[in-house]
Structures are given as C-alpha cells and as structure tokens.
Amino acid sequence: xxxxxxxxxxxxxxxxxxxxxxxxxxxxxxxxxxxxxxxxxxxxxxxxxxxxxxxxxxxxxxxxxxxxxxxxxxxxxxxxxxxxxxxxxxxxxxxxxxxxxxxxxxxxxxxxxxxxxxxxxxxxxxxxxxxxxxxxxxxxxxxxxxxxxxxxxxxxxxxxxxxxxxxxxxxxxxxxxxxxxxxxxxxxxxxxxxxxxxxxxxxxxx
Amino acid sequence: xxxxxxxxxxxxxxxxxxxxxxxxxxxxxxxxxxxxxxxxxxxxxxxxxxxxxxxxxxxxxxxxxxxxxxxxxxxxxxxxxxxxxxxxxxxxxxxxxxx
Numbered sequence: 001x002x003x004x005x006x007x008x009x010x011x012x013x014x015x016x017x018x019x020x021x022x023x024x025x026x027x028x029x030x031x032x033x034x035x036x037x038x039x040x041x042x043x044x045x046x047x048x049x050x051x052x053x054x055x056x057x058x059x060x061x062x063x064x065x066x067x068x069x070x071x072x073x074x075x076x077x078x079x080x081x082x083x084x085x086x087x088x089x090x091x092x093x094x095x096x097x098x099x100x101x102x103x104x105x106x107x108x109x110x111x112x113x114x115x116x117x118x119x120x121x122x123x124x125x126x127x128x129x130x131x132x133x134x135x136x137x138x139x140x141x142x143x144x145x146x147x148x149x150x151x152x153x154x155x156x157x158x159x160x161x162x163x164x165x166x167x168x169x170x171x172x173x174x175x176x177x178x179x180x181x182x183x184x185x186x187x188x189x190x191x192x193x194x195x196x197x198x199x200x201x202x203x204x205x206x
Numbered sequence: 207x208x209x210x211x212x213x214x215x216x217x218x219x220x221x222x223x224x225x226x227x228x229x230x231x232x233x234x235x236x237x238x239x240x241x242x243x244x245x246x247x248x249x250x251x252x253x254x255x256x257x258x259x260x261x262x263x264x265x266x267x268x269x270x271x272x273x274x275x276x277x278x279x280x281x282x283x284x285x286x287x288x289x290x291x292x293x294x295x296x297x298x299x300x301x302x303x304x305x
Contacts, residue, residue: 010215014219017219017222017242020238020242021222021225021229021235026234033241036219040248043212043215047212047255047256048256049252049255049256049267052268055271059275060274067279068238074289075295095225095229097228099221101224106214116209116257116258118208118209119257120208121209121256122258125259134268149272153272155276156279156280159280
C-alpha cells in the first residue's frame with residue numbers, strides 16, 4: 001500500500017515540477033506548482049512528518065501561492081516565447097547541465113555504501129513528527145533558530161513593503177499606479193466616469 | 207519504501223528546478239523554480255530525519271520553509287517595483303542592473 005501511494009505521489013510531484021518549468025503562461029505554472037506541493041505533502045506524510053506536511057499545505061500551497069497568483073494577476077501573465085533570444089544553443093546547454101546534475105546526484109547516491117539507504121529506517125516511535133514534539137523542540141533545543149526566524153520574517157515583510165510601495169515625493173512619469181491598471185480598457189470596459197471609486201483612490205491627475 | 211527512492215525523486219526535482227532557472231526568462235517563473243529546488247532539499251531532509259528516527263531534519267525543513275517565504279516576499283516585491291517602473295519583466299533585458 002505504501003509503495004502504491006509513494007509512486008502516485010512521486011509521479012504527481014515530478015509532473016508538477018515539469019509543468020512549472022515548461023508551461024508558458026506564468027499563471028498555469030503557479031497552478032502546476034500547487035499540484036507539486038500537494039503531492040510533496042503526501043510524500044511527507046509517508047515519511048511520517050505530519051506537522052511538516054500540514055505546514056506545507058497551509059503555508060506553501062495556501063498563503064505563498066495566493067501571493068504568487070496576486071502578483072501574476074497584477075503584472076499580467078503575458079505568454080513569453082520559450083525560445084530565448086540569446087539562441088537555442090544556450091538553452092540546449094542548460095538542459096544538458098540539468099541532466100548531468102541529475103545523473104551525477106544519482107550516481108553519488110547509489111555509489112555511497114550507507115547501509116541505511118536501503119532500509120526502511122528507524123522503528124516508528126509514538127509522537128514522532130507530531131505538533132507537540134515539534135513545538136517542544138522549537139522552544140527548547142532550537143529556540144535561537146526560532147527567534148531568528150521570526151526576526152527574518154519581520155525584516156522580509158518590511159523590506160517587501162518598502163520595495164513595492166509607491167514612491168513618495170516627485171511622481172515619476174513612467175510609473176504605473178493601481179488606478180492606471182484599473183483604467184485599462186480590458187479591465188473596465190467603456191468610458192471611465194469621473195468621480196468613481198477608482199478616481200477617488202488615485203492621486204490627482206495633471 | 208527504502209530511502210533511496212525518496213532521494214532519487216528529490217534529486218530529479220532539484221535537477222528540474224535548476225534547469226528551469228537556467229532556461230526560463232520570466233523572473234516570476236525563476237522564483238517558482240527556486241521554490242522547486244528548496245522543496246527538493248526539504249524532501250531529502252525529511253527522508254533522512256525518518257531514517258535516523260531523529261526530529262532534527264524536520265526542524266531544518268521547517269526553517270527552510272520560513273526562509274523560502276521571506277525570499278518569495280522580497281522577490282515578488284522586486285517584481286512589482288520593476289513593473290511600476292515600466293521595465294520589461296524579462297531577465298535578458300535587465301542585465302545592466304541600472305535602475
């Protein structure tokens with residue numbers, strides 16, 4: 001039973017990864033990554049990492065992917081041609097590099113004489129991978145890492161807001177505001193009536 | 207299942223992600239491919255954690271997820287800033303690193 005589940009989840013994960021890399025529309029690439037993350041969560045469950053699997057689904061497939069979808073919708077998921085303007089030879093070399101990396105990793109893996117690689121692992125103890133165990137470890141042995149992670153999240157949140165905000169001061173001629181996006185004909189068809197909510201939210205036009 | 211299978215899947219996903227970073231030109235998709243590579247590393251960590259019967263690998267995987275979330279927030283902020291300045295969303299056109 002575990003073998004069947006493993007192969008289903010592994011094929012799903014690899015297919016999601018291939019879709020992320022090869023789909024042209026960024027929106028579909030994000031959706032393929034969501035499939036990949038869900039299949040990976042199933043693999044984590046097979047490895048008895050319950051809390052990691054739950055965090056994967058809630059944080060990754062939930063929150064982070066919603067952020068991606070919003071940015072793709074804002075920037076506009078334009079179809080890019082997969083063939084780079086820099087030539088097909090560079091692309092071929094990249095694919096060759098990826099293949100060589102996989103072969104090298106596999107050879108290194110099989111070539112090691114680690115006895116544990118062929119076993120099913122340590123016997124399962126009750127409580128392994130549960131939220132209680134994770135929480136206890138985070139507040140005792142890994143307390144410093146836990147605190148630094150919270151600090152890192154704070155810095156990243158502040159940095160993202162500062163990077164993506166509207167610059168105050170002199171408005172740049174080339175800058176696009178949210179109101180400009182809303183005024184696009186494909187978003188709001190017809191004549192934009194002055195005095196709407198969009199106008200009220202935007203800075204005065206000159 | 208022996209651990210070798212999990213590690214082979216992890217290596218395959220990592221190689222696909224690395225190839226994607228090299229091939230694709232849209233910075234959004236490059237960020238997605240970096241996510242793939244981080245997740246492959248997570249799978250290997252959790253697999254070794256299971257074999258050793260030790261929780262340390264799982265804690266490492268959780269910290270990796272935190273760092274990935276930070277990287278996504280900053281990277282998407284950069285892409286939004288690029289879009290606001292009407293720069294092309296294409297890493298081939300952005301090679302000069304001038305604002």
